[in-house]
Amino acid sequence: MTEPRLAIVFCAHHKPWLMxxxxxxxxxxxxxxxxxxxxxxxxxxxxxxxxxxxxxxxSSQTEGNVQxxxxxxxxxxVCQIIGRRVVELEYENDQALDSGTWYKFIRDGRWxxxxxTLFVGEGTLFAHPRLLSALVAFAERDxxxxxxxxxxKRRLPRNLMERLITRRATVTELDRFHDRMxxxxxxxxxxxxxxxxxxDRWGSDFAVATEHHVPQVGMDGPLAxxxxxxxxxxxxxxxxxxxxxLAARILRQVPAVVDRWTSQMAIAAGHQPRLGSADxxxxxxxxxxxxxxxxxxxxxxxxxxxxxxRVDEPEWFGCATNHLMSRTFLERFSAKLDEFxxxxxxxxxxxxxxxxxxxxxxxxWIGVDxxxxxxxxRVRKNFxxxxxxxxxxxxxxxxxxxxxxxxxxxxxxxxxxxxxxRQDLGALNRILPPAYF
Numbered sequence: 001m002t003e004p005r006l007a008i009v010f011c012a013h014h015k016p017w018l019m020x021x022x023x024x025x026x027x028x029x030x031x032x033x034x035x036x037x038x039x040x041x042x043x044x045x046x047x048x049x050x051x052x053x054x055x056x057x058x059s060s061q062t063e064g065n066v067q068x069x070x071x072x073x074x075x076x077x078v079c080q081i082i083g084r085r086v087v088e089l090e091y092e093n094d095q096a097l098d099s100g101t102w103y104k105f106i107r108d109g110r111w112x113x114x115x116x117t118l119f120v121g122e123g124t125l126f127a128h129p130r131l132l133s134a135l136v137a138f139a140e141r142d143x144x145x146x147x148x149x150x151x152x153k154r155r156l157p158r159n160l161m162e163r164l165i166t167r168r169a170t171v172t173e174l175d176r177f178h179d180r181m182x183x184x185x186x187x188x189x190x191x192x193x194x195x196x197x198x199x200d201r202w203g204s205d206f207a208v209a210t211e212h213h214v215p216q217v218g219m220d221g222p223l224a225x226x227x228x229x230x231x232x233x234x235x236x237x238x239x240x241x242x243x244x245x246l247a248a249r250i251l252r253q254v255p256a257v258v259d260r261w262t263s264q265m266a267i268a269a270g271h272q273p274r275l276g277s278a279d280x281x282x283x284x285x286x287x288x289x290x291x292x293x294x295x296x297x298x299x300x301x302x303x304x305x306x307x308x309x310r311v312d313e314p315e316w317f318g319c320a321t322n323h324l325m326s327r328t329f330l331e332r333f334s335a336k337l338d339e340f341x342x343x344x345x346x347x348x349x350x351x352x353x354x355x356x357x358x359x360x361x362x363x364x365w366i367g368v369d370x371x372x373x374x375x376x377x378r379v380r381k382n383f384x385x386x387x388x389x390x391x392x393x394x395x396x397x398x399x400x401x402x403x404x405x406x407x408x409x410x411x412x413x414x415x416x417x418x419x420x421x422r423q424d425l426g427a428l429n430r431i432l433p434p435a436y437f
Contacts, residue, residue: 004115004136006034011101011121013041013093016074020124020416020436021379023081025126025399027432028407028425031133034118034400035085037110039101041093042072053094055349058174065095067352075122078415080433096345097352099359111330118324123390124149124378127402128215129409131375135305135324138371141303145329146363147316150213150283150309150372152319152380158229159204161357185354189361191340198364202315210319212284212383213307213374215402216291216377228255229384237344248361256397256411260419266405267420283374284383307374319376332366377402392416 001138008026012019026437045068071093079088083100091104098121111117116136128134138144160167164182189379244252264384285292300309325333337343345351363370379398380391394410399409399416408420418436421428 003033004130004140005113006031006116006118006136007037007111007114008034008118008120009039009102009105010079011039011041011098011119012075012079013071013122014069014075015072015365015414016078017395017411017414017416017433018390020078021395021399022120022122022124022126023079023420023432024407024409024436025403026067027428028421029126029132030130031136032084034132035087035114036081037087037105038079039089039091039105040071040076041098041101042071044068044091045093045095047094048094049094049347050351051347054177055174059173062172062174063379064174067097068093068095072261075143078435081367082431082433084431094346095349095351096355099352099355100346102321102323103337103343103346105357106334106337108185109334111325111327114327115310116225116324116326117330117344118322120256120322120376121320121378123380123395124320124322124328124376125395125398125402126375127377127398128162128306128375128407129403130304131306131373134304134375135373137319138260138301138303138306138308138373139294139324139326142301142308144308144324144371145326145368146366147308147324147371147373148318148359149320149322149376149378150211150307151377152376153213153316154319155313155315155317155360156208156211156357157204157206158199158202158315160208161354163387164353169335174407178349178353179352181348182354185345185348185351185358187340188340188348189358191342192336192365195336195365198314198361201364202361212285212286213309213372214357214377215306215374225384229259229382231255231410232382232385232387232389232406237387237394239389253393254384256393256400259397259400260408260410261406263400263406264408266422267408267422269421271405284426286383286386308371312370314364314370315336315357316372317357318372319356321356321359321377322378323359329366329368333362338364 017268090103102119134267163179165178232251235244235252240380379395382389392414396409396411396416399407406422409418410417415435
């Protein structure tokens with residue numbers, strides 16, 4: 001029986017350690033046969049577009065779109081994977097952000113050759129060594145057409161989304177423009193009455209909620225999480241607090257150093273890594289040190305030790321915009337985008353804001369179930385403290401915990417370094433570029 005064909009599309013843009021973290025956890029997967037598309041999102045998003053004129057005028061006296069960042073050319077170097085089928089593409093960075101990259105890839109039609117296409121943003125960890133096998137096995141077994149990352153799974157009341165920026169105490173003209181662009185984006189999708197019906201189902205009778213679904217294996221217990229959070233609160237992290245003493249810089253890296261040596265010793269001792277995930281595995285809820293039962297799940301199951309759960313409410317979405325989509329889903333979605341000229345949304349300033357939320361509405365609109373998985377972790381903010389922690393040291397620490405006994409990863413300035421790995425993973429020093437060693 002022929003294995004379903006899988007494509008993985010990466011959006012590479014900002015800093016080398018982000019793509020390095022994703023690719024390190026990719027090459028250690030048990031399924032090496034996926035085709036890789038590396039999309040370089042070049043530029044800093046400041047484009048001479050007619051549709052950006054009002055944004056440019058309003059942002060001339062303020063900070064503009066803070067989500068835009070410049071392209072780092074070193075990203076190309078760390079993406080030169082040897083011995084894998086890799087296609088390098090280049091799109092122009094704009095205010096549609098990662099979501100815009102996915103829409104452009106869909107518009108180009110390269111997904112048609114594959115049974116499944118997985119869209120992954122830089123800095124996303126494949127947090128379970130059998131995630132790729134699990135995604136495809138689960139999709140085939142349960143007929144799933146859309147699977148989102150459950151890390152930073154969130155829902156917002158519709159009335160909040162309709163005044164997302166202008167609900168602040170101090171409102172600028174640019175803020176009002178931002179909310180207007182959000183409304184225009186939803187208006188483009190509501191050209192299809194079927195999408196409008198899903199939009200109307202989106203309620204406002206609930207509070208903002210965020211859940212972090214990640215593998216429990218390799219994660220600390222509540223006491224250790226509190227200790228890590230206490231260190232972070234006291235000394236900050238390299239991505240949130242730069243001006244601290246030498247002693248503080250050393251102390252806040254202690255957990256990551258312990259993670260690395262623990263994994264390296266497990267590799268040396270030949271310890272098999274602990275794998276597995278129970279049905280309905282608990283989630284970390286924002287601001288909490290303890291895991292809690294999965295919320296808003298219609299059903300829960302596992303495949304290859306990775307957890308999946310279905311959500312019926314249309315408004316739940318994955319903030320990191322990491323999604324597995326079947327060819328059937330993409331065929332229907334692409335046809336809708338063409339029929340109603342919805343690619344117009346890509347020209348809107350601040351398009352990334354509404355597009356992130358719109359992903360959650362797509363399954364109900366297209367007519368498929370919406371599933372979430374706990375197999376990804378886009379390291380961004382600490383679950384409990386909500387301080388930024390997407391820096392090389394913390395990223396290495398998470399990799400060493402999720403892949404304990406498989407990978408031992410260190411860091412050097414803004415690069416990650418692979419110090420050891422299980423022999424059965426193959427010659428990673430011949431697959432990865434020299435920057436990893």
